[in-house]
Structure formats: C-alpha cells, structure tokens
Amino acid sequence: MADGQAMDEVVTFTSELIRIDTTNRGGGDCQERPAAEYAAARLAEAGLEPVLLERTRGRTNVVARIEGTDPAADALLLHGHLDVVPAEARDWSVHPFSGEIRDGVVWGRGAVDMKNMDAMILAIARSWAREGVRPRRDIVVAFTADEEASAEDGSGFLADEHPGLFAGCTEGVSESGAFTFHDGGGRQIYPIAAGERGTGWLRLTARGRAGHGSKVNKENAVTRLAAAIARVGAHEWPLRLTPTVRAALTELAVLYGIEPDLTDVDRLLEKLGPAAKLVEATVRNSANPTMLDAGYKVNVIPGEAVAHVDGRYLPGGEDEFRTTLDLLTGPDVDWEFHHREVALQAPVDSPTYARMRAAVEEFAPEGHVVPYCMSGGTDAKQFSRLGITGYGFTPLKLPEGFDYQALFHGVDERVPVEALHFGVRVLDRFLRTA
Ligand SMILES: [Zn+2]
Secondary structure (H helix, E strand, O other): OOOHHHHHHHHHHHHHHHHOOOEOOOOOOOOOHHHHHHHHHHHHHOOOOOEEEEOOOOOEEEEEEEOOOOOOOOEEEEEEEOOEOOOOHHHOOOOOOOOOEEOOEEEOOOOOOOHHHHHHHHHHHHHHHHHOOOOOOOEEEEEEOOOOOOOOOOHHHHHHHOHHHHOOEEEEEEOOOOEOEEOOOOOEEEEEEEEEOEEEEEEEEEEOOOEEOOOOOOOOHHHHHHHHHHHHHHOOOOOOOOHHHHHHHHHHHHHOOOOOOOOOHHHHHHHHHHHHHHOHHHOOOEEEEEEEEEOOOOOEEOOEEEEEEEEEEOOOOHHHHHHHHHHHHOOOEEEEEEEEEOOEEOOOOOHHHHHHHHHHHHHOOOEEEEEEEEOOOOOHHHHHHHOOEEEEOOOEOOOOOOOHHHHOOOOOOEEEHHHHHHHHHHHHHHHHHO
C-alpha cells in the first residue's frame, strides 16, 4: 500500500506540474522541458535513471525503467503526457496555471488531462523506492511531449527513434479510464478504456469551372462541395460492434437488468439512459464537416472549394470508412487524409484487464467496472507501432457533479485531493500485481 508521503506528494506534484505552463498551441508552439526536468528530478531522487530525449529543442520526453523481479516477464509501459491544451484565464474561477489547492480540490489546466496521472506515477515510483518494492514485470515509465498536437515531438518520435527504450513492452497504460461515471440514478460506473477509434481528418476539394456569377454554370465548385458535405454530414453510418463495445453493451445491460439485445442497439442505448454516453459515440464510424473555405467575391464563381471533415473510424472500420467517403463525395470532389491515426483494439479478457478491474473493485466496491472504447485518441496510437497494446487507466474516484469528460479540455479543470489519493492506491495496487 502506498504510504502517507505518497499521498502528500501526489497532491504537491499535481499542483506543481500545473504551475509549469506547458500549453501546446500546436504548430510546435510548446515547451515541455521544465516539466520534463521536474519529472526526471523526482525519478532520480528515487534512484531511477531517467533519460531526457528531444527531437526538437525544448520538446522534452522522459523515459525511465523500473526493473522487475522476473526478467522473463513482458514489460509494461506506463505513460503520461506533459503538455496541456490552452486555457483562457479570464474564463476561469481560478487562474488555470496557479495549481491552487482550495477546499480539497486542485485547480488548473492538466488537473485531469493529465498531470494528475503524471503525479501519481511519480508518487508511486518514489514510494516503491522508499519501501524497496519491485514489481514483477519491468515497468517503463514515459512522460511525453506533444500529445495534444501531432505527437511528432513526443510518442511518435520515441516510437520511431528510440524503440530500444521500450524493449519487452507488450502492454501500455495511460489516460482516460477508471474514473467515476455517475449515472444520475445512484450507480457509479468505472469505464476502463480498451480501444480507441481512429482519426481521419479529411480535406475535401471540389474543382469546377471558374466564371462570372451571373452566367449559367453547371460546374460550380461551391455547389459541388456543398452537395458533397451535405451527404457526408447527413450520412447514417451503419452500426458496427467491436469486441470492446460489444462487451460494454452487454455488461451495462446486465447492470441495468435489461435484455442485452445486440440486434437492436439503438433501442438498447435508449434503455440505458445516461450510461449510453459511454458507448454511443463508438458504435459506428462518424464524419462531421467542420470547416469550409471557398470564394472571394459574391459575383465570382471560384474554380475550387475546400472543406474539412473530422472523421473517426472504429477498430477494423477504416476500409469501410474510405469506401463510404468515396461514394459520398462523388466524382466531382476529391478527398484525402489531412491527418490519419490508427484505431486500436485491446482485449478485455486479458490478465492485465482483469488486474485493473480487480484494483478498482478493491478500493471502490460500490463501483461497476465496464470496458469502453475511446471516441478519440491518445499516445497509445503511436506506441502501438511497437506492438504495445494500450489501455486507458487513470483511476479517479470523483464525487457526483464532477463530470470528468466535461472537465477534459474544459474551463475550471480541477481534481479533488481525494480522487488523487484513490488514484494512487488503485494504480499502486494494479502495478504491484501487474
Ligand atoms: Zn490527455
């Protein structure tokens, strides 16, 4: 069991990491180095030998290995990103980079995404050093840069340029799982992420015949583009159940005493009420038009019109996604991936999943653990190139009224001290048994 010092340190570290402003505005505008040095120093104090790695100056990653007792066992990757999304101070009740601790709550950008987890990892590694605890498997700890943008200076760089640091790692654990989801009717659900949809950010280009706005023009690029994105936006994607979502729906149905009828999933989702939120975005692919760009004067028909679409596809759903986009956009509109990331699927019948589940159940006996698939993505996508299966497991016990998913990238991001303590206990238990 993690000691009292670990409980103090997780709070201090969360607060101090928040105070190190690592805002990632994209386009390379971010400096993780001070946060990386902070994390590396805390690990070095615990007798570990962290290495700092940069592809770009100031975009620093930290990797360290905790040696396990069984050299034949596969290693486990434990990773957290150091960067955060921007925060507009005037919208907040507390300055987003103050790390203020008020009424038992730590406030600031990164409090749940994901300096909380970074702090838990540091606090646990240090408590193990004090107690002489060694895990069974090697545990590779990685703190990454650039997760909130392209990951090119972070996990992508580590996977491509430093695969040796991750030798032996078969599974990874990181953000967005095992938080309390309150269903509004008194039930507490702890979803553990075992999959991620893939990302397909698309650029659609319609070409046509440029000309005067007063003339007949059947090859108008704006008309062509508008028709194509209307079809894309209105498309009803067919239901596709991945193993994780299938397990999630079945377990939720059992929890609510509903017939787990997977032949009529829309009906089942309706019956699940608020808990449907955990699965509804991951039962099908999606494609939402988000940006439009065409023309420069009202009486001039432009020769080209461009739109962007935020597409997401399920594990195993990429081919169907591509074929469908070809059909929806039609012959007059080209589309391409402006940015593409793979979808991930992790098994929910693995010993590792069972150990995560058991750790949550031990400290939250009133909770119900279910697997879920993330609608978006994390660094686990990059690490999957090394054959590492990723799970989302950042345990947090949150009181009712704390909407975890709304705090993610939201205003007044904050985390209760109690939630951090729970996180340390559960993560520590899982890692000791992993
Ligand atoms: Zn994150």
